[in-house]
Amino acid sequence: MKDLIETLYPLNRCLLGEGYDKGLEYINNIIKLDILEFPSGTEFGTWKVPNEWIVRDAWVKDPDGNKIIDYKKDPLSLVIGIKPFHGIVTLDELRKHWYYDEDNHDAIPYMFKFYPKENIEMGDRAIGQSLNEWGFCVRKTDVLEKIPQGCENGICMPELKEIDPEVGKIMVEGGDYKPKWKDKLKEGDYEVFIDTEYKPGTMKLGVHTIKGDEREILLFAHLDHPFQANDNLSGVACLVDLAQRLKSKHTIKIIFCPETIGSIAYAMTQDLSKVDFMLAVDICGNDNSIALQKTFTPHRINDIAQLALFSLEKDFRRGAFRATIGSDEYVFNDPEINIPGIMLSRHNYKEYHNSDDTPDKINYEKIEEMGKAIEKIIEYWDKDFIPKRNFKAPLRRSKYDIQSSNPQFNLSWDYMIYGMDGKKSFAELCSMYGLSFEHSYNAITKMIEDEKINCVNPSKKSVKKTTK
Numbered sequence: 001m002k003d004l005i006e007t008l009y010p011l012n013r014c015l016l017g018e019g020y021d022k023g024l025e026y027i028n029n030i031i032k033l034d035i036l037e038f039p040s041g042t043e044f045g046t047w048k049v050p051n052e053w054i055v056r057d058a059w060v061k062d063p064d065g066n067k068i069i070d071y072k073k074d075p076l077s078l079v080i081g082i083k084p085f086h087g088i089v090t091l092d093e094l095r096k097h098w099y100y101d102e103d104n105h106d107a108i109p110y111m112f113k114f115y116p117k118e119n120i121e122m123g124d125r126a127i128g129q130s131l132n133e134w135g136f137c138v139r140k141t142d143v144l145e146k147i148p149q150g151c152e153n154g155i156c157m158p159e160l161k162e163i164d165p166e167v168g169k170i171m172v173e174g175g176d177y178k179p180k181w182k183d184k185l186k187e188g189d190y191e192v193f194i195d196t197e198y199k200p201g202t203m204k205l206g207v208h209t210i211k212g213d214e215r216e217i218l219l220f221a222h223l224d225h226p227f228q229a230n231d232n233l234s235g236v237a238c239l240v241d242l243a244q245r246l247k248s249k250h251t252i253k254i255i256f257c258p259e260t261i262g263s264i265a266y267a268m269t270q271d272l273s274k275v276d277f278m279l280a281v282d283i284c285g286n287d288n289s290i291a292l293q294k295t296f297t298p299h300r301i302n303d304i305a306q307l308a309l310f311s312l313e314k315d316f317r318r319g320a321f322r323a324t325i326g327s328d329e330y331v332f333n334d335p336e337i338n339i340p341g342i343m344l345s346r347h348n349y350k351e352y353h354n355s356d357d358t359p360d361k362i363n364y365e366k367i368e369e370m371g372k373a374i375e376k377i378i379e380y381w382d383k384d385f386i387p388k389r390n391f392k393a394p395l396r397r398s399k400y401d402i403q404s405s406n407p408q409f410n411l412s413w414d415y416m417i418y419g420m421d422g423k424k425s426f427a428e429l430c431s432m433y434g435l436s437f438e439h440s441y442n443a444i445t446k447m448i449e450d451e452k453i454n455c456v457n458p459s460k461k462s463v464k465k466t467t468k
Contacts, residue, residue, distance in 0.1 A: 001237040001367055007360045008233055012226045014080060015114055015258040016040070016203040017052040023223050024206045027236070027256060031243045033206035037267070040200040044047060044268045047261055050114050052201030053081050057133035060136065063188030069094040069136050076227050076355050078194065079135040080112035086195045091183070094190050100140040101354055107353035108137045110228060134194055138215075144181040186370075205262050209245050211253040215379060217252045217338075218278035220328040221260035222307075227248035227257035229354065229359045231328075232259075234285030234344075234367050242371045248378050250276065267337050275299045278341040279377065280329040284370035288346040289315040296321040299340040300458070301377075303431035304384060311438060314369065324348065344370060349400070380437055385455040387429070387444065388422035400443045416440070425458050 007026060012019035027033060042049045058071035058078040071078045079099070089097075101109045114137075206223075219242075221235035239254050246252060251274075257263055263280075277299070284290075292309060294302045309316040321333060325348075329341030347364065351357040395417045397403040402413055412433040419429050427442065429439050447453040 001241055001364055002362075004237045004357075005229055005362060006231045008223075009227065009238070009359050012055070014053050014226060015050060015224055016201045016263060019222060020258070021204060024204055024267055027206060027223075027240055029210045031254075033208050033256070034401050034403070036072075036204075036205040036207060036269070038203045038265050040202070042203075042265070044261075047264050049203045049261060049265070051198040053114070054197045054199065056195040056197075058136075058194045058196070059195075060216055061191040062185065062189065065274075065315060067137060067169045068190075076110055077106045077137055077251060079137060079197075079332060080110075080133050080226065081114045081310045082194060082196060083198070083363065084196045085134040085192060088191055089217060091185055091187050091190060093220045094185075094192070097133060097135045097144060097192075098138050099260060100138050100143070102140070103311045104350065104354055104356065105140040107138055107351070110225070110353040110355070110357070111135075118253045125222065131151045134192070140181075141184075145183055145184045147180040152385065160184075161209050172370060180231055180299060188307065203262065203265065205258075205260060205266060206256040207245050207316065210246060210253040210254075212249050212250070212251040214274050215250040216275045217248065217250050217320060218275055218332075219281045219374070220278060221254075221256055222262065222282065222328060223256045224258040224262075227355070228353070228355050228357045229362055230318055230349065230383075231453055232282045233359075234283060234362060237279040238291055238371050238374075241367075246375060246378070251383050252377075252378070257328070260331065263331040267331050267334075267339070270335070272339055273341050276381070277341055278329060278332045278342045279374065280341065280344065281374065282325075282326040282327045282347045283347050283349070285364065285367050286346050286404060287352075287363055287366065288347040288349055289317055290373060291317040291319060291324065291343075291345050291347060291368065293319050293323055293326070293329070293343040293345075294321055295329075295340040295342060297335070297340070300384070300425045300428050301342055301381070304427045304437075305342055305344075305377050305428055307430055307437040308311050308380050309373055311376055311436070312369070312373060318394055333343070344373060346370075376466065383437075384425050384427045386422060386425050386458050387420045388454045388456070389417060389420040389452065390454050400446050402443050420453065422454075422456070426455075 008023045013021050013023050015019060024033065038049050039399060040049050055071065059067045060069040062068050069077050097110055099109055101107050193260065219239055221239045223236055225231050236256060243254050255266060280387050290309060306318065318410045322330060325345065327343055328426050329343045331337065332339040332341035351361055378405055394414065397410060397413055404410055412435050415433045416429050416435060419432065427437060444453060448455060
């Protein structure tokens with residue numbers, strides 16, 4: 001995993017182009033990929049595959065001829081997707097074309113503009129002026145400097161005043177410290193040079209297939225986001241590693257693609273009629289707990305994912321569809337596509353979408369932990385079934401080693417047995433009544449062997465829609 005992230009990190013992995021293609025080729029040398037190709041201009045609903053963006057050089061020189069912004073030194077300094085420009089501008093004009101991160105003063109924000117009518121993507125923390133045809137990303141400390149003040153990093157010490165005679169309390173002055181900034185650059189003419197080009201290209205998706213039965217599970221990790229490590233080379237590394245050991249009775253397809261437009265292309269052109277669910281993995285190499293974002297409409301994959309994460313005995317978070325961020329699961333949850341999709345990530349983290357998201361910050365143990373979570377989800381999906389009890393009267397729990405001194409545990413089993421109506425899956429019942437999937441599965445297996453429980457494979461009852 002470490003070699004993959006360190007090798008692919010320096011590549012200019014835009015939605016399509018040489019850097020992205022090299023990344024896909026590197027993965028193909030580890031696990032076999034089938035390549036799907038979509039030329040620039042191909043339309044999918046309201047989306048269109050953009051042209052390839054090529055950048056050769058970009059810089060800004062101050063009135064003395066010194067480079068104050070240099071793409072070759074800081075490749076994130078150029079807003080990704082910007083058109084070419086060469087000219088002389090004033091400092092006031094230059095201010096309208098730079099963007100910086102308000103929270104991380106010493107980091108360069110990651111920003112992009114791939115579609116003609118979109119605003120520059122800059123998140124909640126970066127600021128700038130209005131949308132322009134060209135733009136640079138800078139460290140705030142490169143263009144502004146703090147005005148020295150009497151207090152830093154917290155609350156100023158209040159100045160004691162006289163005692164208020166009416167209330168008998170000491171009056172104070174002071175408040176939250178908010179640093180003030182002033183221009184670091186001097187007035188004058190600045191030369192701006194941006195040597196970029198758009199030309200028709202081919203967007204590529206890499207698909208690795210682990211053969212099983214006719215039912216399919218899709219795992220997605222986006223390969224774009226140049227000069228970002230955790231977002232999302234960590235997800236790519238996780239799935240490449242997982243591909244070499246993952247087992248399932250179902251066919252698993254692992255897809256590496258440009259985020260959003262790539263998953264749209266897949267969903268609009270491939271046969272989805274046999275797909276049970278999809279899972280997007282994104283941002284998994286930092287220390288935050290795993291966040292599970294559920295499907296748009298209720299689905300048992302949510303229960304299975306929760307039970308799998310519980311089994312790891314690690315802290316995790318749960319949220320509604322796109323509760324924090326979204327990735328390629330966004331596309332498949334569209335009711336017109338109708339494939340349940342969940343997302344696993346460790347969002348948020350300090351280095352998100354800025355130049356500090358570097359390979360040296362990656363926690364590889366956390367990536368491995370994410371891989372184990374995905375394995376467990378697929379294992380539980382393979383095992384899940386719809387139980388229907390085949391006996392009357394309450395279950396004698398001691399016969400199946402599930403009698404406990406804990407009355408709540410016993411009650412949960414009573415609810416579980418009474419809830420086996422032939423409609424709800426085993427995972428749904430476990431989730432409803434707070435029972436461990438694995439412990440409960442062992443007990444239920446014995447009941448099936450005793451012909452006390454009938455079971456149905458829920459996948460065979462599913463009706464999926466083919467979208468082309």
